Amino acid sequence: MNPRESSWYEASARERLLGLLDPGSFRELLGPRARTLSPHLAQLDVPGAFDDGIAVGEGRLDGRPVLIAAQEGAFIGGSVGEAHGAKLTGLLERAAATRPAGVLLLLESGGVRLHEANAGLIAISEVIRALLGARAAGVPVIALIGGANGCFGGMGITARCCDRVIMSEEGRLALSGPEVIETVRGVEEFDSRDRALVWRTTGGKHRYLIGDADALVADSIGAFRAAAIAALGQARPNDLAALEAAHARLVRRRERYGVCPDGLDIWRTQGIDDPERLPLLEAEDFLKAVAGRAA
Amino acid sequence: MRLDELLDKLFPLGHAVAVEDQVLRGAAETAAGPVTVIGTTDHAEIGVEHALALAEAVLESTREHSGRPIVMLVDTAGQRPSRRDELLGINAYLAHLAQCLDLARRRGARLISLVYDLAVSGGFLSFGLMADRIHALPEAQVKVMDLRAMARVTKQPLERLEALSRSSPVFAPGVANYVAMGAVHGLWDGELAEHLLAALREPDGGDTRRRLGRERGGRTLADAIATRVADGRT
Numbered sequence: 001m002n003p004r005e006s007s008w009y010e011a012s013a014r015e016r017l018l019g020l021l022d023p024g025s026f027r028e029l030l031g032p033r034a035r036t037l038s039p040h041l042a043q044l045d046v047p048g049a050f051d052d053g054i055a056v057g058e059g060r061l062d063g064r065p066v067l068i069a070a071q072e073g074a075f076i077g078g079s080v081g082e083a084h085g086a087k088l089t090g091l092l093e094r095a096a097a098t099r100p101a102g103v104l105l106l107l108e109s110g111g112v113r114l115h116e117a118n119a120g121l122i123a124i125s126e127v128i129r130a131l132l133g134a135r136a137a138g139v140p141v142i143a144l145i146g147g148a149n150g151c152f153g154g155m156g157i158t159a160r161c162c163d164r165v166i167m168s169e170e171g172r173l174a175l176s177g178p179e180v181i182e183t184v185r186g187v188e189e190f191d192s193r194d195r196a197l198v199w200r201t202t203g204g205k206h207r208y209l210i211g212d213a214d215a216l217v218a219d220s221i222g223a224f225r226a227a228a229i230a231a232l233g234q235a236r237p238n239d240l241a242a243l244e245a246a247h248a249r250l251v252r253r254r255e256r257y258g259v260c261p262d263g264l265d266i267w268r269t270q271g272i273d274d275p276e277r278l279p280l281l282e283a284e285d286f287l288k289a290v291a292g293r294a295a
Numbered sequence: 296m297r298l299d300e301l302l303d304k305l306f307p308l309g310h311a312v313a314v315e316d317q318v319l320r321g322a323a324e325t326a327a328g329p330v331t332v333i334g335t336t337d338h339a340e341i342g343v344e345h346a347l348a349l350a351e352a353v354l355e356s357t358r359e360h361s362g363r364p365i366v367m368l369v370d371t372a373g374q375r376p377s378r379r380d381e382l383l384g385i386n387a388y389l390a391h392l393a394q395c396l397d398l399a400r401r402r403g404a405r406l407i408s409l410v411y412d413l414a415v416s417g418g419f420l421s422f423g424l425m426a427d428r429i430h431a432l433p434e435a436q437v438k439v440m441d442l443r444a445m446a447r448v449t450k451q452p453l454e455r456l457e458a459l460s461r462s463s464p465v466f467a468p469g470v471a472n473y474v475a476m477g478a479v480h481g482l483w484d485g486e487l488a489e490h491l492l493a494a495l496r497e498p499d500g501g502d503t504r505r506r507l508g509r510e511r512g513g514r515t516l517a518d519a520i521a522t523r524v525a526d527g528r529t
Contacts, residue, residue: 028529029523029524029527029528029529030523030524030528030529031529034523034528034529036516036520039516040463040465040466043459043463044449044451044455044459046449056524058527082465082516082517083516083517083520085517086505086516086517086518086520086521086524087520087521087524089505089517089521089524090521090522090523090524090525091524091525093524093525094524094526094527097525112416114440114445114448114449115449115451116465116466117438117439117440117445117465117466118438118439118465118466118467118472118473118476119465119476119514120439121416121419121420121424121478122424122473122476122477122478122504122508122514124420125420125425125478126504126517126521128393128420129397129425130502132393132394132397136397136401153417154416154417154420156386157386157389157393157417157420157421158390159390160384160387160389160390160391161390161393161394173384173386174384174386175374175380175385175386175389175417176374176376176380176385176417180376181376181377181378181381184376185376185377189377190378190381201378201381201382202381207384210383210384212384212386212387238394238398239398240354240357240358240398240402243354243391243394243395243398244354244358246391246394247347247350247351247354247391247395250343250347250387250388251347253383253384254343254344254347254383257382258379258383260382261379262382263382266382
């Protein structure tokens with residue numbers, strides 16, 4: 001099968017990365033042969049990975065030079081430890097120095113890796129700082145989210161620091177995961193086994209409707225590739241005027257939807273007829289159905 | 296330390312800091328000139344409203360007093376775990392706060408954090424950890440989660456984590472671990488106003504945390520790995 005037709009959700013980090021880039025263009029930095037293993041996992045007798053759960057490197061997208069990183073959800077949920085985070089920070093620092101047409105972050109992560117919690121938290125802070133440094137250098141940073149583990153915790157904050165966020169319906173983007181909220185506040189607050197509720201709260205369609213995903217695409221590597229190509233070379237301004245406009249949008253969002261108990265209520269407030277049908281629609285039909293919504 | 300006592304000790308030349316909904320906003324005088332003061336208190340759980348109030352104060356400082364230092368006083372129990380906050384996209388609100396602070400820095404403002412009580416995870420990440428220099432009182436607590444909860448999530452015996460945390464700073468809560476790893480620059484005891492003045496006068500050297508972590512022996516890999524990737528090494 002053509003790799004571009006295969007599911008993003010089901011693919012591994014490397015399959016996504018290779019399918020996204022122009023064939024034969026990927027050059028991995030600090031690849032598995034460099035054996036960047038986490039020493040902290042070994043201390044706990046947890047098996048490590050030679051890439052610490054992330055592949056980083058450079059390649060071409062539609063002929064243009066890009067830097068790219070892909071988190072592997074199958075390795076401890078794509079979580080960020082010392083080595084994993086340092087690879088991402090180094091890549092973003094390289095972007096600021098070499099000014100490629102874009103940085104593609106294929107995010108799939110539960111956030112901080114608890115086996116090395118302090119190192120992971122500091123690492124994500126360094127990633128955010130390096131990411132905003134790349135943006136300040138005029139390099140667009142694009143997040144692509146559609147893996148089984150979603151994008152949570154500190155990586156959920158990191159994703160929203162990017163110029164653009166591309167999601168599939170299957171992708172999830174949030175800060176605290178449903179299980180964490182259920183554990184802390186009880187099942188009445190958030191029933192993490194209610195999959196429909198989880199998707200209405202954190203899923204790609206909801207994030208698109210409230211403005212936190214810039215593009216909603218079908219679950220295929222080709223669809224993500226097309227959206228990433230469209231986002232190349234288009235850095236969003238990040239100056240005082242832009243952040244004041246972003247601030248006004250976030251204030252308005254809270255005023256308008258802060259009383260809504262459920263995603264369905266938000267979508268209805270946006271003037272969408274029969275919001276109950278939205279979760280059932282394929283990406284293309286969904287985009288048509290919501291095209292006339294209130295901003 | 297109580298907040299009013301802390302403010303008096305940090306800013307003996309005067310301060311006007313208001314507290315509303317656990318968010319601190321205001322200004323203070325130092326021997327190095329006026330500073331903007333923001334922060335949180337009473338172990339605040341940061342929700343979208345707190346993030347907006349903090350971001351607004353940062354934007355205002357950048358707009359009205361571009362380049363004026365921002366002092367962040369940190370006491371947070373982390374992000375507010377609630378379905379409503381997640382529905383509104385609290386990660387986007389915290390990312391916005393981080394970007395406002397980064398803009399202030401790029402426009403010439405020094406960013407100084409002081410963890411005076413508690414700093415946990417997500418609330419710390421978008422705020423105190425964005426500073427050029429992060430300091431803490433010796434009695435402050437910094438953590439991602441308790442060792443007990445960590446044992447449950449990682450399916451490791453608590454005794455084992457306790458034993459390991461004596462030799463490695465990466466697991467356990469504690470401000471000393473964050474000092475060893477380079478995230479907390481140093482501990483402030485004694486004359487707080489003098490510590491603050493020294494921090495304000497220190498030249499900005501970019502993000503020095505991973506280099507400090509290597510020099511202090513608490514985080515030995517990050518610096519070399521990030522540098523090798525940045526240099527394009529395979």
